[in-house]
Every structure is written in C-alpha cells, then in structure tokens.
Amino acid sequence: MIIQGGTIYTSLSGVIREGYIRVRGDKITEVAGGTYTGPEEVLDARGCMVTPGFIDAHCHIGMWEEGLSFEGDDGNEETDPSTPHLRGLDAVNPLDRAFGDALSFGVTTVLTGPGSANPVAGQFLAMKTHGRVIDRMALRAPCAMKFALGENPKTVYNGKSQQPATRMAIASVIRDQLAKAQRYMEDLERAKTDEDADLPDFDSKCEALIPVLKGEIKAHFHAHRADDICTAIRLSREFGLDAVIIHGTEGYLIADVIAEAGLPVVCGPVLTTRSKPELRNMERYNAARLMEAGVRVSICTDAPELPVELLSTCAAVCAQHGMELPQALEAITINAARAAGIQDRVGAIAPGMDADILVFDQSPLGLLVKPRHLVLGGQRLF
Secondary structure, X not given: OEEEOOEEXXXXXOEEEXXXXXXXXXXXXXXXXXXXXXXXXXXXXXXXXXXXXXXXXXXXXXXXXXXXXXXHEOOOOOOOOEOOOOEHHHOOOOOOHHHHHHHHOOEEEEEEOOOOXXXXXXXXXXXXXOOOOHHHXXXXXXXXXXXXXXXXXXXXXXXXXOOOOOHHHHHHHHHHHHHHHHHHHHHHHHHHHOOOOOOOOOOHHHHHHHXXXXXXXXXXXXXXXXXXXXXXXXXXXXXXXXXXXXXXXXXXXXXXXXXXXXXXXXXXXXXXXXXOHHHOOOOOOHHHHHHHOOOOEEEXXXXXXXXXXXXXXXXXXXHHOOOOHHHHHHHOOHHHHHOOOOOOOOOXXXXXXXXXXXXXXXXXXXXXXXXXXXXXXXXEOO
C-alpha cells in the first residue's frame, strides 16, 4: 500500500509536505517527499493531514467495562495494599465497547491496567485497540508497574481502618516491598554462583518487581500533588527506577524539579473538574508549562474517567493552553509510546515502525474529530 500526498506529521523527523508512505505487510518501509509511482494500492491523502495512530498513555479501558457495575469492575484488588503480582493482562476484556470507540477516533494503542487503590497496584500493559483476543493485541505485557501515592490509597485503607492511612505509610509499603524484592533478587543471583547458598522460597510479588528493579520495565507513579511527585522522585532515586509520573496535576508548581530529576509526566485528564482535594490546583496549562521546563510530556484520558475517544480533544485543550500543534501531537504519539518503552513499534511514521496511520481531512486535534481513513498494522480498517 502507498499512502500518497498530504502533510505527514512523522513525530520523529519533522513534517513532510506532499510526501508518501510505503507499507509492506504490517510495517512502514519508506517515508519520503514527492510522488510515488508503482503497482501498489494507493490511498489518496492529498490535501489531508497524516499522523501516527494515537496512543493513550494511561487509562483503564477493559478493566472497568462500560455499562456494568461490580460485574465489570476488575481494576482494584482492595484486599491487600501491595499487589505487584497482579497482571492487567488477566483482567482486560478486549470486547468492551470502549475499544471500538477508541478505534473510531484514531486511538490505536492504549496503556491500560490496575487502578490506584493500592500503593503497589500491579502490572500495566500496552495493547492495540483492534482485536478479540488480548494475547494477540498486547504489544508489551507488562510494560510498567503501577504505584500509587496520595489520596486514593489513603482513602481506601483509612476506610478499612488498616495501614496505610497516611502518606508516610503509603511510602513505607512501597519501600518495604521494593527492598524485599531487591533482597530476593540478590539471593537468587547468589544462589546461581554460590553452591552453598540456597534458593529463596518462591515469592510471586518479588518476582514481579525484578524487571522493575532491573530497569527492564517502567515504574508508573500515580501522583497529583507536588509533594507526592517529590516522593515518587525520592523512591525512584533510592531504587534506581526508570520512573514516569502519572497525572502530575501540580507538576507546573515544581516543573524545574521534575526536569532536573529527568522524569517524564503523563498529564491528564485535562477535561475534568476540581472534583477532589488533590485536584484543587488543577490548571490546563500544566502540560505546556512542564514541556517548557524541559519535561517530556504525554497526555492521557484516564478512561473511564474521561471517554477514551476524547484523547485528541484533550490534546487540543493543551494546545489552546500553550502547546504548539506538533508538540501536542507528539504528546499522544511518540512521547506516549516512550512512557511504555514501545517507541520501537508505535508512535511515529518511520521505516520499521508498525503501520498504524491516520488520515484527517481537518485538524486532527479538536472536539471528537474522526479520521477519514485508519490503517492499523498495515490493514486499512476504514
């Protein structure tokens, strides 16, 4: 297939005016300016804007199913404050209607997983939004370990009259579990080289945290308040984690601190109200201020907090509050892919990337804008 014409926003190498994209199988093989002439099927994108498929960098679709209550609520295991061994992969229903809505509005990849009831919540995955079988839709599982700071775990466990009921205890739950996993990992390594050392008893929680401690997957910290963001930075330094701040509502108050720490931020949802204490300082220029400070920013809906189809609308709001159009597009494409460590597969239009491509006959950022054409994994879906 050849996607011919249009303005191509590559997300990696700038903008190409009136170029073409060549697709072979499920991959992009060539991106160039000019006109391509050959025998392949041509998708005419002249006069249009062409972007990579959009990526929601943090949501919970498939974990809280639409139209159901308890029966479809599989996002929070509120029986134990430390549950790193729980896998989002085992809870996502790929037939949830939210996936069809996502695809209709150009969201081709999502990061989804457990909610924020537990300080150590469990494993996120990155997945495509088209398909019927989660194992075939998953891009990377796990792609991140979810940790949660602040109001959510504090409220859940205070209501149960058990620890953690304070920010001190929340941090201690995370620190204790990471320290235990670190020692478990060291004991495993020692047993490999020292014949007198015994293997430790199998611990599924510690096993799940080994890739986090080795930096093989990201540590995603749910944090709204500035002080909670600083706690995430502190914990990340203590254990050498490859961390990402999720939400970062008060990030603009300490943008220089976050930039100095080198942590990216997934901002959102930006269309919500100041509905709880941690959101009282919410400002829609947060993402732009962070980006100005040198922080790598992506945008999320936190669906079902917001409908997942509002992702590009959220990016448009950020553009109205200080971001340039290319920056806002990067926040829902390549930067979002980097938040999951899947930037080698999705998030850009470049040779070797998955052929997830959107064609728009208007600005791709706006209120419920649908693409005219969508190509996913090299297949033209509409």
